[in-house]
Amino acid sequence: MRLTRDEIEKHNSKESCWVAIHGSVYDVTEFLASHPGGSQVILRCAGKDATEDFMSVHDAELLAQALPPSAFLGTIDTGTLSPSNDTTKSSTEPRETNTPPPLRSLINLHDFEHVAQKHLSSNAWAYYSSGAEDEISKRQNAKAFKKVALRPRILRKIPAVDTSTTILGKCVSLPVYMSPTGIAKLAHRDGECALAAAAGHEGLAQVLANGSSFSIERVMAARTHPQQPVFQQLYVNRDISKSEEIVRRAERAGAGAIWITVDSPVVGKREMDERLNVEMQGDDPSPKGQGVAKTMASFISPFIDWDILIWLRGLTNLPIVIKGIQCVEDAVLAYQHGVQGIVLSNHGGRSQDTAQSPLLTLLEIRRYAPSLLNSSMEIYIDGGIRRGTDVLKAVALGATAVGLGRPFLYSLAAGYGEQGVRRAIEILRQEIESNMVFLGATSLKELGPHHLNTSRLERDVVGSVKLIGSFYAFILSRSERVRLTVVARSNYESVKKNGILLKSQNHGEHRFYPQNVIRSPNEVKAPFDYVVCAHKAIDQDTVASRLRPTVKDETTIVIIQNGVGNEEPFRAQFPKSSIITCVTWVGATQTSPGVVQHTKSEDMQIGLFPNPTVDASLEQRRLDLFASLLEQGKTRFQVLDDMQRQRWEKVVWNAAWNSLTTLTMLDTQSWLRSSADATPLTLRLMREVIDVGRRCGVALEYTLIDELLRNINAMPGIGSSMQTDCKNGRPMEVDVILGFPARKAKEFGMETPVLDTIHALVRAVDVRLRASL
Numbered sequence: 001m002r003l004t005r006d007e008i009e010k011h012n013s014k015e016s017c018w019v020a021i022h023g024s025v026y027d028v029t030e031f032l033a034s035h036p037g038g039s040q041v042i043l044r045c046a047g048k049d050a051t052e053d054f055m056s057v058h059d060a061e062l063l064a065q066a067l068p069p070s071a072f073l074g075t076i077d078t079g080t081l082s083p084s085n086d087t088t089k090s091s092t093e094p095r096e097t098n099t100p101p102p103l104r105s106l107i108n109l110h111d112f113e114h115v116a117q118k119h120l121s122s123n124a125w126a127y128y129s130s131g132a133e134d135e136i137s138k139r140q141n142a143k144a145f146k147k148v149a150l151r152p153r154i155l156r157k158i159p160a161v162d163t164s165t166t167i168l169g170k171c172v173s174l175p176v177y178m179s180p181t182g183i184a185k186l187a188h189r190d191g192e193c194a195l196a197a198a199a200g201h202e203g204l205a206q207v208l209a210n211g212s213s214f215s216i217e218r219v220m221a222a223r224t225h226p227q228q229p230v231f232q233q234l235y236v237n238r239d240i241s242k243s244e245e246i247v248r249r250a251e252r253a254g255a256g257a258i259w260i261t262v263d264s265p266v267v268g269k270r271e272m273d274e275r276l277n278v279e280m281q282g283d284d285p286s287p288k289g290q291g292v293a294k295t296m297a298s299f300i301s302p303f304i305d306w307d308i309l310i311w312l313r314g315l316t317n318l319p320i321v322i323k324g325i326q327c328v329e330d331a332v333l334a335y336q337h338g339v340q341g342i343v344l345s346n347h348g349g350r351s352q353d354t355a356q357s358p359l360l361t362l363l364e365i366r367r368y369a370p371s372l373l374n375s376s377m378e379i380y381i382d383g384g385i386r387r388g389t390d391v392l393k394a395v396a397l398g399a400t401a402v403g404l405g406r407p408f409l410y411s412l413a414a415g416y417g418e419q420g421v422r423r424a425i426e427i428l429r430q431e432i433e434s435n436m437v438f439l440g441a442t443s444l445k446e447l448g449p450h451h452l453n454t455s456r457l458e459r460d461v462v463g464s465v466k467l468i469g470s471f472y473a474f475i476l477s478r479s480e481r482v483r484l485t486v487v488a489r490s491n492y493e494s495v496k497k498n499g500i501l502l503k504s505q506n507h508g509e510h511r512f513y514p515q516n517v518i519r520s521p522n523e524v525k526a527p528f529d530y531v532v533c534a535h536k537a538i539d540q541d542t543v544a545s546r547l548r549p550t551v552k553d554e555t556t557i558v559i560i561q562n563g564v565g566n567e568e569p570f571r572a573q574f575p576k577s578s579i580i581t582c583v584t585w586v587g588a589t590q591t592s593p594g595v596v597q598h599t600k601s602e603d604m605q606i607g608l609f610p611n612p613t614v615d616a617s618l619e620q621r622r623l624d625l626f627a628s629l630l631e632q633g634k635t636r637f638q639v640l641d642d643m644q645r646q647r648w649e650k651v652v653w654n655a656a657w658n659s660l661t662t663l664t665m666l667d668t669q670s671w672l673r674s675s676a677d678a679t680p681l682t683l684r685l686m687r688e689v690i691d692v693g694r695r696c697g698v699a700l701e702y703t704l705i706d707e708l709l710r711n712i713n714a715m716p717g718i719g720s721s722m723q724t725d726c727k728n729g730r731p732m733e734v735d736v737i738l739g740f741p742a743r744k745a746k747e748f749g750m751e752t753p754v755l756d757t758i759h760a761l762v763r764a765v766d767v768r769l770r771a772s773l
Contacts (some may be wrong), residue, residue: 001074005081012047018073019050020081024142025073033064034239034299036719045084053084057183059191061213064506069640100414103423109386109407112424116187116410124186126275128409131349132268138349141384144357147457148393151450151772153440161436162443163429164203166666167401168319168340168378170229170481173203174429175395175444179382179403180233180259180323182211187412188289193222194412198421202429207259208402210235210246216253231257233323234309235246235264238301247315257340258316258438261347262311263324265302268351309337320443321380326355328364331372331379341378341400348383348405358383362397363457366449368589370727371719373398374667388431390424392439396447397454398727405427407555448665449729450772468560469534470596471588474502475633476532477512482629485516492519494593504598507634520546522675531628535568536733540569551577556622560584560604562721563736564651564693567609576618578610580626583646603636607643648700654737655689656682656720659758662732681754683709688752692741695748726765734759734766 003025012020017029019042028511031040046054100115115209131138177194191213192206199206200223206217210233219374220230232250237243247258262478264399312320321341322334334342344358344365349366352752365379367370372608373379381394382403395404411424436442439451443611476482488495518524531550535543551557553576558567560582567579587599610616623639630637640646660682664671693700725732738759745752 003074003076003697008081009047014043017043017548018050019044019045019054019084020076021049021051021054023075024063025076026067026071027073028061028067028071031071031200031674032659034242038418044162046048047081047264048084049078049081050084051078056211057185059185059218060231061215065215068139073718078254100416103416103419104399106423106427108136108427109410109424112407112410112413112420119414126270126686127183127186128181128406129274131353132270133353134349135146135349136351137346137353137355138384139350141346141357141359142386143361143384143675144457145387145393146383146392147454148359149453149456150389150393150435150439151453152438153451155436156440156689158437158440158442161433161441163436165381165444167229167399168231168255168321168767170227170463171203172205172401173231174425174432175391175399175401176425177205177380177401177403178207178408179405180207180209180261181405181409182209182555182632183213184209184409184412185213186428188415188417190417191412192219194418195408196220196222196228197224197231197418198408198425200228201418202422202425205231205256205401207231207233208255208328209233210261216250216255220253220255226254229256231255231259231321233261234261234312235261235300236304237299239299240301240311242299242484244315247312248320248564250251251316251318252256255318255752257319258312259310259321259323259343259756261323263298263326263345264351264429265304267300268347268353270350277621306337307332309339312621312666313338315466321378326358326361328361328368331361331365332369334379335372335375337378341380344379344381344399345383345403359394359397359655360457362394363454365722366398366728370724371667371717373727374661374665374670374723375717375718375728376652376670385560387446388428388433389435391428391432392435392447393452395444396449396451415447435599449727450769454590462682468584468586468588469532470500470590471502471504471586471598472532472534474500474507474510474596475635476629477514478634479632481632482551484514485518485528486514487519487521488517489519491590498594501595503596506598506602521550521729522546524549527555528554529554530556530558532558532560536561539731544569544698553577556580556626558582558626559609561736562650562654562733563740564647565740566647566736571609571611576611576613578611578614580606580623581609581643581647582606583650602628604700605638605640605643605646607640607646609643642699644696644698645700647690648696649704651737652686652689652700652704654720655741655755655758656686656708656735657712657718658720658733659762660685661718661720661723662726663758663761664722665727667719668712668715669717673714679709684752685758688745689741691750692745692752692755695750696744720761726769729772731770732762732766734763738762 008018008020008025014032017026017032032042035042056093100119106112125457142180163174165172167177178199184195188194192208193214196206196219208216208230216232232255234243234246251294256474279383309607319340321343322339323343325331325334325342326346327346331342344361346355346358362381378400379398380401381399385402385404386407387389391402407424408421411420443445473484475484486495495516501511503509531547551574556578557570558573558580570579582604584604585601587601588688589597591597608619610620627639660671661668666674683705690700690702705755722732742755742759745755
């Protein structure tokens with residue numbers, strides 16, 4: 001049916017809206033409310049020829065998918081109607097029409113950005129490049145990588161490097177993927193299809209945006225081979241049925257996973273984008289638009305919570321990745337909800353301005369939840385990545401892969417298309433390979449925190465250190481009989497001024513003020529009745545020596561540490577003092593200077609490390625007095641006669657899991673599943689440690705092995721404190737966990753081949769860590 005200009009132009013309102021595209025006329029009135037980009041962008045074209053507007057962001061086949069057959073009304077000769085957007089035509093045309101520079105002249109990703117700024121339309125540039133508000137987060141994303149320094153290694157003889165890895169089980173040639181970026185057709189007519197072709201040729205994975213210019217079917221058809229990984233991004237629509245259809249189509253098309261984006265419950269205030277929209281409207285007072293970003297995101301539901309994962313899991317068996325994790329707490333929650341991956345992302349600085357950089361979030365995870373880095377949940381990161389060194393820094397800190405969005409859009413621009421994207425990937429590949437050689441790494445698996453100096457960036461991480469000592473300082477401070485002196489090093493100024501604030505799930509919130517706060521034991525003016533040592537059991541001889549100003553013959557030393565043999569350096573240094581030895585399970589961390597967060601984990605066993613030169617009744621009175629202080633502090637504890645058994649039982653656990661998780665960099669479950677030999681080797685190591693303990697006179701039972709194995713199998717895969725120290729380049733508690741049992745075995749003439757081997761390997765790792773400090 002042929003229609004006239006007059007007929008079409010009458011239908012120019014939300015009550016009746018007709019548009020023409022390529023000479024076909026459609027009634028889109030019923031579609032206005034459900035258009036993902038909002039109704040205003042269509043109403044701007046009402047009664048007009050919308051071809052140019054539509055084709056600038058969409059593929060022609062989208063019409064058949066979005067509109068029912070009944071929406072087609074007839075045809076009209078092309079050129080009969082007025083174009084839809086004369087006032088904004090300049091904003092949609094390239095700003096520079098000169099021939100762009102040859103691809104080979106572009107030597108880094110910044111070059112692509114400079115070219116894109118000149119050749120993209122004002123509309124496209126504002127949408128792609130804008131950040132939220134003052135764009136602080138956008139800038140800080142990149143600056144965070146600049147705060148991390150590399151630590152090159154020399155004379156390593158690197159014949160070749162392997163940059164390959166896997167993402168959700170899919171093989172890729174680089175630890176880099178294409179982040180989901182909407183309406184890529186603004187950069188090039190082939191849009192996401194060109195990205196798919198480039199990804200296939202170069203061995204990358206692609207995450208297809210919810211607001212893609214092309215359908216997932218077209219993008220899948222543009223791949224270079226059937227195994228090429230494409231994942232589908234999902235924003236949850238206010239109309240949940242539309243999200244269901246996206247997931248089902250993705251499954252049918254062969255997508256490898258669903259990446260649900262959650263960092264934009266509302267659209268960030270992208271002022272460059274909004275300012276351009278105001279300029280486009282001129283003096284027209286009618287509300288014809290709100291910027292590309294807000295227009296594109298107007299359909300997103302802000303009313304979702306963690307239960308959305310239950311809905312999604314009921315809809316698909318595909319792996320689920322959460323995009324938009326911005327703190328360690330949410331990373332832990334994501335793991336607990338069983339997702340297969342998370343993306344540390346602040347939406348490229350486009351959502352909430354001043355949100356911390358994703359690299360800081362990665363450091364938060366390393367500090368507070370390091371077991372996530374070795375769990376079954378993969379961790380990705382995006383935002384501000386422009387160099388191969390940025391990629392390597394992220395991988396060294398535990399990321400599986402990194403995502404790039406804007407750089408690949410920029411490499412599409414100026415007519416470069418697929419070849420531009422391939423050139424950008426080639427540049428990244430060259431930078432990654434050459435810098436791996438500088439670092440002395442032949443594969444990505446060899447990268448780790450020991451290749452980095454993160455001290456400048458660590459200062460920006462939300463502060464937390466294990467503070468078992470501060471927790472028990474609070475417990476002791478509750479007794480009126482105690483005058484408390486605290487040694488505070490990194491948080492001295494805060495504790496001196498504000499005391500210590502304990503936020504405990506068991507004891508409530510309390511702020512307490514020690515009678516004295518010092519930086520070093522050298523500052524004390526007189527010895528103490530009790531000295532509590534709750535530091536990590538590293539360099540015990542040095543620590544015992546430094547405590548000399550605080551100890552007199554009548555002093556009782558309280559040792560709260562992991563390991564065995566902990567007491568001997570103190571006994572050698574202070575032969576006339578009593579020693580109370582303790583094993584404790586307490587979850588206490590410092591979240592900011594002087595602020596300690598305590599979980600429900602709280603238990604302690606205490607007992608004497610008998611001193612034959614001190615009267616037994618006097619030692620018992622000293623133990624009873626300390627126990628009474630703990631009782632007044634209302635903490636859980638037990639007084640035991642055989643504390644060495646408690647220490648050795650915990651060492652049997654630590655010797656196995658600390659050492660094996662550290663050497664393999666696997667969690668406990670991954671280690672046990674790694675080969676048929678893993679469990680037998682673990683059991684032999686435990687048995688050898690028990691053998692040594694029994695020769696030392698400790699009544700250990702071999703049934704402990706089965707008990708510990710049952711306990712570990714009942715838990716999800718976990719790392720260890722030793723593994724965390726290794727990843728962070730810190731010295732490890734090797735001697736009290738492995739060294740003491742190994743030395744005792746030699747004294748007794750015992751054969752302990754597994755213990756000796758594991759001890760030698762872990763000690764070598766510790767020597768390397770100490771040498772790098």
